[in-house]
Every structure is written in C-alpha cells, then in structure tokens.
Amino acid sequence: MAASSVLLGGLHAALAPSALRFHRALRDPEAAQTECLSRVLRATAGSQQAARIPGFERVRTAREFQDAVPMVTPDSVAPDVERIAAGEARVLTREPVMRFEPSGGSSGASKLVPMTQGLLDEFQRALAPMLFELLHHRPVLRTGPSYWSISPMGRKQGTTAGGIPVGSVEDSAYFARALRPLLSRVFAVPGAVGALPDVERCRYVTLWHLVSREDLVLISVWNPSFLTLLMDALERHGEQLAEDLERGTCRPPDADEVRGVLARMRFSPRPERAAALRSALRHGLEARELWPRLSLLSMWTDAQAAHAVPSACRRFSGVEVQGKGLLATEGVVTVPLFDAPAPVLAVRSHFFEFIDAEHPDVRPRLAHELERGRTYTVLLSTSGGLLRYRLGDLVRVEGFRHATPCLRFLGRADAVCDLVGEKLSATRVAAVLDAMLPSFFGGVRPDFAMLAPEWQPGPPAYRLFLDTAAPDSRLAEAAAVVERALLEGHHYRYARELGQLGPVLAVRVSEGVRRYEARCIALGQRAGDIKPMDLHRQPGWSAHFSGVAA
Known part of the structure; x- marks a missing residue:
C-alpha cells in the first residue's frame, strides 16, 4: 500500500x-x-x-x-x-x-x-486533467490500486496491408509516454490481460487480479453492463477462483490455449483472499466485503447507459458513482468534474x-x-x-x-432506422420505451429492452426484445402499446398504413445483456466499448437470441 x-x-x-x-x-x-x-x-x-x-x-x-x-x-x-x-x-x-x-x-x-x-497529445490534454481531478478531489484514490477496463478485451490486434498496427495494448497508451510506466504500476490488472483472445478468459484472469487486491480503491469501466457481466462471472467462477487464489494458480476456461499469455503474469498464493472471496460468495457477493476501501465507480451514466446503472451498482452499495464524460475513438468531447453540472467541454x-x-x-x-x-x-x-x-x-x-x-x-443524433421510409430515431424509441415499459413490469424497465428491425417473409417489422419473467400476455400488451406510440410518428404510421411495415412484436430473451454483448463483439465492437441501445439498426437479433445462425 x-x-x-x-x-x-x-x-x-x-x-x-x-x-x-x-x-x-x-x-x-x-x-x-x-x-x-x-x-x-x-x-x-x-x-x-x-x-x-x-x-x-x-x-x-x-x-x-x-x-x-x-x-x-x-x-x-x-x-x-x-x-x-x-x-x-x-x-x-x-x-x-x-x-x-x-x-x-x-x-x-x-x-x-x-x-x-x-492526436495522442490532444487526448492527453483532456485525460491528464481528468485523472488529476480524481486524485485531487478524492485523496483516498491516492492510497491504493485502481482497475481501468482494458479496451482490447476479446479483440485481436493486427496490422494493415501497409504495415500499420491496429489497436493498442491497453488504455494507458492514450497517456503521455513518460507516464505509462508509472500508470502500469498502479493498475490492479496488468495490461497483458488484453492479449487474451476472448472475453470469458479475459474476465476470469481480470477477476483473479482484482480479488487478489484487498486495497482496490477505484473501478473504472465504460459501459455499466460491462461491470454487471464482470460480477456475474465472479459469481459463476467464484469457487474455482478461490481455489486458484489459494494455490497461486490461474485456470481460466481452456487455459492450455493461453499458457503463453498467462506466463507473462505472476500468480502467487493468496489464501487470505481466497477466504475473503468464499465469505463474500456466501453473503451475496457484496463488493465492500471483498474491497473494503473501494471508494469510486466511474462509468457512463447518461443516455441509454442510464438504464444499466442500477443493475451495475447492485453489489456496490455505498460506493460513489461518477459519470464519465463523452469520449469517442476519434477524440475527447467532455471531461467529468465533480463540481460541474455536467461534464465540461475538453476545450484544450x-x-x-x-x-x-x-x-x-x-x-x-x-x-x-x-x-x-x-x-x-x-x-x-x-x-x-x-x-x-x-x-x-x-x-x-x-x-x-x-x-x-x-x-x-x-x-x-444519426441513429435512425429506415427500412421502408419509417425514419425511426433512437431518441424517439428511447422516449417511448421509458414511458411505456415500466407500467407493465412493476414500475421499472426490464434489465434488457431493445427494439430492432427484422427482414422476414412478408413486410419487415420491428421486434421488441425483453428479458423478463413476466407472462407472455404482458409482453404482448407491452409490444402493442409501444406500437401505438410509434404510430404517432407520421413516417412510421404511413409505412404501416401502406403495408410496407409489419407491427411490433415482443420476443422474450434470457441473459439478454450477456448475449447482446456476444453479438456486438462478433460485429466488430470491443467488449469495453459496447453500449446498451434502445434501438439497434442491425437486423438478425431474433436468430441470435434463438440460437440460430443469422
């Protein structure tokens, strides 16, 4: 420490x-x-x-x-x-x-x-003040290691035909070169984890390092559902992780295939942390039992990500949450400040x-x-x-x-689905789902709710995917109400009247967040960057959720 x-x-x-x-x-x-x-x-x-x-x-x-x-x-x-x-x-x-x-x-x-x-220098002009803000206004964050989600999770690096590398090894690559060795020494999880070839093994090894650190003070992820899935994996693999911590081993799924990557990390016996994990598993996996000094969660909290925040925080009672600013691959737009009404423009x-x-x-x-x-x-x-x-x-x-x-x-602003001229926007869909769904599901939206188009025999149509235990009749009622709300839009109503578009139908899904992530990775996204979406413009979700190849 x-x-x-x-x-x-x-x-x-x-x-x-x-x-x-x-x-x-x-x-x-x-x-x-x-x-x-x-x-x-x-x-x-x-x-x-x-x-x-x-x-x-x-x-x-x-x-x-x-x-x-x-x-x-x-x-x-x-x-x-x-x-x-x-x-x-x-x-x-x-x-x-x-x-x-x-x-x-x-x-x-x-x-x-x-x-x-x-461009990297421009990133640094925003990221350095952001990191300083954390360390300055929350001094406890200067007393222990932090976890910053590793962007390449589940993604392989490569080069272009012209020999230019594709993808960075870890998030510290966005910081000034002089700071990177220092950052790597205060990160709870080594950057080598990003070299693992798939998300499940990456999560397992990440969890080994996180659980081994009783003094963890900060967890920083992008999408809040990333944190939910990480903690779900901890519950799923908890007993084996405890055995590995006790013995000083690390056995992710199909470990023999990644021995080379694992050899670049140290796994020493941590019997006291194995005992702490077993105790936490018995008591509902409350994060404060594992990490008593954990003080801050940093994640997206705006727009569609807001729906995933309560689920992400379920096991982190009493831990402060700070919303992230708006950061794209192309550049930084805003930086979060503790005493500002919203993240401030990255003006430099x-x-x-x-x-x-x-x-x-x-x-x-x-x-x-x-x-x-x-x-x-x-x-x-x-x-x-x-x-x-x-x-x-x-x-x-x-x-x-x-x-x-x-x-x-x-x-x-550009998230508009337009199969046959209906011009359905993500902002409109978000407003409809927020307004309509809670009344059918106990006053809250289901953990996973998404509208997406489907090309099918007959006219194309939208499917409302819902992860809920509610009866089928309730799902059908919800889809009908969503359909009526969408019909208030001129273009959508006109497409329906012409018979160019079929009605919204509900589809029940299980493990919606995890399976949504899996397909997004298959579509080319990085696991850490995947955002929940009220409207997804890509078809093929019915086949994916049913287990049929799209």
Whole structure:
C-alpha cells in the first residue's frame, strides 16, 4: 500500500501542470479554441487533404475555416483511411500514422481511426486533467490500486496491408509516454490481460487480479453492463477462483490455449483472499466485503447507459458513482468534474463546432457561443486529420464552468432506422420505451429492452426484445402499446398504413445483456466499448437470441 501511495502521489504531482492549464482555459474558451484550430491547421498543412481544399493555406480564423472546409462523415473519410492503411503517407496530415484504433461500430463493423502523435497529445490534454481531478478531489484514490477496463478485451490486434498496427495494448497508451510506466504500476490488472483472445478468459484472469487486491480503491469501466457481466462471472467462477487464489494458480476456461499469455503474469498464493472471496460468495457477493476501501465507480451514466446503472451498482452499495464524460475513438468531447453540472467541454484538446438541433442549416456555433438548455450535435476537428467531422453525438448545455459549456450526452443524433421510409430515431424509441415499459413490469424497465428491425417473409417489422419473467400476455400488451406510440410518428404510421411495415412484436430473451454483448463483439465492437441501445439498426437479433445462425 505504501508503494502505491508514493507512486500515486508522484502521479498527482506530474499531472498538476496540465490540469492547471486546463482550468485556466475554462475562463476563456474562445482563446483556447483559437489555439486548438491553429494546431489542427498546422498538422494538416502539406497533406493531400489540404491540397484538395481551395485556399487552405490562407485559412486562419474559425469563420474562414468554416467557409473553406466542408463537413465530413465517417463514410466520406473512408477512402483516405484506406490509402493510409495501404501505406500511403501524408494523406490527412503531415505526421505519420502510428496505429489505427477501431471505432465502436455500434451498428455494424468497426471503422479505423488513424492515430498520430499530435492526436495522442490532444487526448492527453483532456485525460491528464481528468485523472488529476480524481486524485485531487478524492485523496483516498491516492492510497491504493485502481482497475481501468482494458479496451482490447476479446479483440485481436493486427496490422494493415501497409504495415500499420491496429489497436493498442491497453488504455494507458492514450497517456503521455513518460507516464505509462508509472500508470502500469498502479493498475490492479496488468495490461497483458488484453492479449487474451476472448472475453470469458479475459474476465476470469481480470477477476483473479482484482480479488487478489484487498486495497482496490477505484473501478473504472465504460459501459455499466460491462461491470454487471464482470460480477456475474465472479459469481459463476467464484469457487474455482478461490481455489486458484489459494494455490497461486490461474485456470481460466481452456487455459492450455493461453499458457503463453498467462506466463507473462505472476500468480502467487493468496489464501487470505481466497477466504475473503468464499465469505463474500456466501453473503451475496457484496463488493465492500471483498474491497473494503473501494471508494469510486466511474462509468457512463447518461443516455441509454442510464438504464444499466442500477443493475451495475447492485453489489456496490455505498460506493460513489461518477459519470464519465463523452469520449469517442476519434477524440475527447467532455471531461467529468465533480463540481460541474455536467461534464465540461475538453476545450484544450480539439477544435469544436456545434450544429443547433433545431436549426441545422445555420452556421454551426463555436464553443463560446453555446446557450444553456439548447441541444446540439458535435463537429470535431483534430490534429489526427479529421476536419469538421460529424461525430454523430447529441448534447445539451446544462450550464457552464466559468465560461466553458458543460454538456450532457443525450444519444446518437444519426441513429435512425429506415427500412421502408419509417425514419425511426433512437431518441424517439428511447422516449417511448421509458414511458411505456415500466407500467407493465412493476414500475421499472426490464434489465434488457431493445427494439430492432427484422427482414422476414412478408413486410419487415420491428421486434421488441425483453428479458423478463413476466407472462407472455404482458409482453404482448407491452409490444402493442409501444406500437401505438410509434404510430404517432407520421413516417412510421404511413409505412404501416401502406403495408410496407409489419407491427411490433415482443420476443422474450434470457441473459439478454450477456448475449447482446456476444453479438456486438462478433460485429466488430470491443467488449469495453459496447453500449446498451434502445434501438439497434442491425437486423438478425431474433436468430441470435434463438440460437440460430443469422
């Protein structure tokens, strides 16, 4: 414990200068954003992208940038990404691409995001203040190790045809190189766990390391259901884990296939921790019995993730929960602060613009022009070469920290399902499910509830997947009420009246969260990044949940 305290005290001091610059910038977001734009322009100058933009070399101000540079989407950037992957240089920026990171890919296969040193530096301008905030305002977090979920869980690394690596080994790769050895020494779970080839074995080895640490103080995950599934695995494998802790062994499923990875980690006998685990298993697996000093859970708490928070916290009574900011593979949008009304804009990281949701055709606003209570979609420009990139995230201004807006993530602005012209949006589906489902299931939504399209004999239709023990009649009633609410939308009603779309039907599922995760991984997502969704645009869920190959 003393060693962790010394190391974390040093980390706190090392992060302080970046945090101070960040907090100063909150007082003048216009100046901070001007500096960010200048950095983005310098990174892009001399690239193929810059050569395609008439007058790019004369752009200096935000208004000139908006007039000269078109907005882009992931699809429109894809040809440039393919050229980089094939080995072509100076495509989006002058800097070489160090690696690609797969994006979340929430409705299909992942996209590759090019990572340059300039982009990593921009991540650091947000992540360093975020980590400092934790250590400074919650001093207990300086007294023991933390668990930060490892992004590559269940995903293999590789290289592109041009020899560029795909995927990082662990989350510390986003921090400054000088800090990584220090971070690796205060993480409860070694980064080598990320080299395990599948989620189940990765969870088992992760749990061995977590249970072995009585002094664990922080658990940081992205999706709250990730934590739920981790604790479910602890209950499922608890007795074998206790035996392994007692003996100093580690036997995940099919252990012989991963001996090489396991050999890179230490597993020494921990009989006292085996006894603690057995006691916790007898008493309902209350986390505080295993980790008496655990003080903070960090996870997504906004938009659709909010539905998964109660289940994730069920075994963590008395532990503080902090919502994460909005962080995408392409860049950081907001940073959580304990005393702010919502996560604050990462004003020193990238150049941001905001499209007014009610007036999408007017010139996008800049950070210092946002208004409290209004909703916007985010445009991002980074030193990694993404210029005026439609991130697809919808945010609402909840207030300000000094002069910088605090933004609540509302969901995906581009999440619209349109099989036959019905134009069904995720925000509309979320509102309907939130309003309608609790009255059928004891005042709460089922742990897993999702609407998704199905191509089928006859007209396509939506299925309402529900993980619940309620009788079939109750599921059918819920589907009928959801259908009536969706019919209030003009496009959906018109598609139904024309017979182009069938009615919503309910489908009972079991272990919905776990099986949802399994298919999302098969679709190309990282386990740690998977978000619960009220509306999933990918068909084939009926076959998946029934065990039939889609």
